[in-house]
Amino acid sequence: xxxxxxxxxxxxxxxxxxxxxxxxxxxxxxxxxxxxxxxxxxxxxxxxxxxxxxxxxxxxxxxxxxxxxxxxxxxxxxxxxxxxxxxxxxxxxxxxxxxxxxxxxxxxxxxxxxxxxxxxxxxxxxxxxxxxxxxxxxxxxxxxxxxxxxxxxxxxxxxxxxxxxxxxxxxxxxxxxxxxxxxxxxxxxxxxxxxxxxxxxxxxxxxxxxxxxxxxxxxxxxxxxxxxxxxxxxxxxxxxxxxxxxxxxxxxxxxxxx
Numbered sequence: 001x002x003x004x005x006x007x008x009x010x011x012x013x014x015x016x017x018x019x020x021x022x023x024x025x026x027x028x029x030x031x032x033x034x035x036x037x038x039x040x041x042x043x044x045x046x047x048x049x050x051x052x053x054x055x056x057x058x059x060x061x062x063x064x065x066x067x068x069x070x071x072x073x074x075x076x077x078x079x080x081x082x083x084x085x086x087x088x089x090x091x092x093x094x095x096x097x098x099x100x101x102x103x104x105x106x107x108x109x110x111x112x113x114x115x116x117x118x119x120x121x122x123x124x125x126x127x128x129x130x131x132x133x134x135x136x137x138x139x140x141x142x143x144x145x146x147x148x149x150x151x152x153x154x155x156x157x158x159x160x161x162x163x164x165x166x167x168x169x170x171x172x173x174x175x176x177x178x179x180x181x182x183x184x185x186x187x188x189x190x191x192x193x194x195x196x197x198x199x200x201x202x203x204x205x206x207x208x209x210x211x212x213x214x215x216x217x218x219x220x221x222x223x224x225x226x227x228x229x230x231x232x233x234x235x236x237x238x239x240x241x242x243x244x245x246x247x248x249x250x251x252x253x254x255x256x257x258x
Contacts, residue, residue, distance in 0.1 A: 002236075003235060004237055005032055005236070006031040006033035006234060006235055007031075007033070009028075009089040009090055010036070010086075010089050011028050011033050011034070011091070012036040012081055013025045013036065013037065013038065013092040014066075014093055015039050015095025015096065016036075016045075016092075017037060017045050017048045018048070018196060020193060020226045021094040022223065023226060024231075026055070027224070027230065029053075029055075029061055031235065033234075036062055036064055037064070038065060039066075040067050045065050046063045048061070049062060062081075064081065068118045078129045087137070088133065088134070089141070090142075090143070091140075091142045092143045092145065092230060093122070093123040093126055093142075093143070093144045096197075097115065097118040099111050099114055099115065100160075101157060103155060104158045107158075115159045116159075116163055119160070119163035120163050124170065130142070131183060134178075138181050139183070140178075141233060141235075142171075142174070142178075142183065142186070144185075144188070146187045146189045147161070147190060148190065148191050150162075150163075150165035150167065150168050151165070151189065170185075170187075171187040171243060171245065172243045175242040175243030179243075184238070184241065185242060186243065186246065187245040187246070188246050189247045189249070190225075190226050190249065191215070191247075191250055192220055192249075193220070193222065193223055194220050194222055215255070217251055218250075233246070
């Protein structure tokens with residue numbers, strides 16, 4: 001038995017035209033799954049899907065653009081996935097946004113709402129859309145890409161961190177609700193990963209040196225480091241894991257930034 005085989009499974013991965021989401025989509029396709037590539041822009045999704053299919057040598061990736069803030073677009077994403085592949089076995093809520101940097105005293109209501117709408121409410125929407133069929137089949141895996149920011153405080157990304165802490169609790173609550181139906185819900189908490197989203201944290205040589213210093217493994221994470229954890233949680237290898245938040249940060253949180 002191949003514990004990490006995803007052959008015949010269908011996965012939706014949001015925010016998957018680049019960065020962590022793309023790495024997860026590539027890993028799922030490599031493990032045999034059909035993968036829906038989704039982000040805001042259709043052309044970016046098309047390019048990513050084509051590149052994944054070329055790499056796999058098979059038509060496993062399909063591009064369907066959808067904005068997190070548009071519930072109707074997310075409903076269309078789910079409906080089109082079912083039309084194409086019949087069912088949805090895996091959902092990865094990876095896409096997120098952070099429109100504000102600074103102390104909490106300076107954030108506007110609009111910015112705070114956008115962070116929560118995109119990082120928490122949109123995840124709830126998608127899960128609500130796919131969970132009924134998973135519960136009916138008594139099989140499914142839902143993965144929320146949170147952040148180690150949800151475990152610590154911050155002077156500059158406080159609202160983002162609060163939203164990511166909420167994702168941890170969303171996974172725990174839903175794991176209890178969905179457990180009797182054999183539907184697993186987990187979160188992954190990446191540390192600093194070399195993506196465009198975290199570019200400001202690693203593109204400056206001095207900042208990168210400091211990140212290396214406070215990370216026991218002495219390096220910044222790469223998107224594929226998160227993809228491995230996602231394959232584990234989506235596959236038979238993670239069949240008895242639910243309600244958990246797996247930290248993938250090179251040891252940064254255990255060192256406490258000292």
